[in-house]
Amino acid sequence: MSEYVLRPVGRVESALTDPARAPKQADEGAPEAWLVLDEQYAPALEGLRAGMDVVLLTWLDRADRGTLQVHPRGDTARPVAGVFATRAPGRPNPIGLHVVRILAVSGTRIHVQNLEALDGTPVLDVKPVLTQDR
Amino acid sequence: MSEYVLRPVGRVESALTDPARAPKQADEGAPEAWLVLDEQYAPALEGLRAGMDVVLLTWLDRADRGTLQVHPRGDTARPVAGVFATRAPGRPNPIGLHVVRILAVSGTRIHVQNLEALDGTPVLDVKPVLTQDR
Numbered sequence: 001m002s003e004y005v006l007r008p009v010g011r012v013e014s015a016l017t018d019p020a021r022a023p024k025q026a027d028e029g030a031p032e033a034w035l036v037l038d039e040q041y042a043p044a045l046e047g048l049r050a051g052m053d054v055v056l057l058t059w060l061d062r063a064d065r066g067t068l069q070v071h072p073r074g075d076t077a078r079p080v081a082g083v084f085a086t087r088a089p090g091r092p093n094p095i096g097l098h099v100v101r102i103l104a105v106s107g108t109r110i111h112v113q114n115l116e117a118l119d120g121t122p123v124l125d126v127k128p129v130l131t132q133d134r
Numbered sequence: 135m136s137e138y139v140l141r142p143v144g145r146v147e148s149a150l151t152d153p154a155r156a157p158k159q160a161d162e163g164a165p166e167a168w169l170v171l172d173e174q175y176a177p178a179l180e181g182l183r184a185g186m187d188v189v190l191l192t193w194l195d196r197a198d199r200g201t202l203q204v205h206p207r208g209d210t211a212r213p214v215a216g217v218f219a220t221r222a223p224g225r226p227n228p229i230g231l232h233v234v235r236i237l238a239v240s241g242t243r244i245h246v247q248n249l250e251a252l253d254g255t256p257v258l259d260v261k262p263v264l265t266q267d268r
Contacts, residue, residue, distance in 0.1 A: 002256070045219070082179045082180035085180065095259050
């Protein structure tokens with residue numbers, strides 16, 4: 001099957017630097033963070049504003065792509081499950097999916113709430129959360 | 135910035151073959167479809183069952199990666215917006231995000247409801263929708 005090349009559009013700036021201390025999900029104490037996008041993508045940010053909820057896709061560059069099964073949430077008391085049935089970071093294409101609220105947009109820097117991604121994580125895409133009025 | 139290589143884990147099998155006729159969103163008449171995964175990923179499906187809602191990530195291989203601004207929903211009466219503020223397929227990393235319900239799992243084939251992706255679209259990842267009990 002064909003392969004495809006991802007070109008990150010920016011990186012996460014966060015106080016989270018230790019994978020062992022990172023929360024597993026955003027509602028488990030994840031801090032504020034900045035998405036620092038390359039200047040060339042400035043036109044792509046037009047319309048993003050404070051208060052919007054967006055889906056952020058990242059590349060979990062420290063995850064193991066060879067993992068196919070895990071104990072959910074690292075709890076060895078739980079039976080193993082396929083990675084497609086869990087949110088574990090290790091998986092064949094380790095794309096992180098985060099729903100975050102925008103606190104501010106400053107040039108090509110986006111300040112967001114509750115992001116569990118580690119400092120330096122590559123940013124792939126930002127999409128608005130769909131609402132009825134679209 | 136470093137680039138990363140995506141290796142699709144399977145493909146979409148769908149009656150949707152014409153991009154011009156594809157619905158823009160899943161709730162706009164999207165049909166049932168099959169996710170046909172490679173046999174090597176069978177262990178990664180363990181735990182996926184009929185009735186579960188999952189997030190499906192695809193690679194929109196017919197999208198234009200150079201697009202940074204669009205008229206939302208192709209409506210030229212609406213002002214252009216940055217692609218990160220829209221769900222338009224054309225964007226620097228054209229990753230499709232779909233929430234679908236599993237109708238059946240048969241080996242490494244997953245039957246799903248309401249998928250607006252075109253026939254042949256590469257499948258990148260499947261993740262459970264998070265619930266309170268996790």
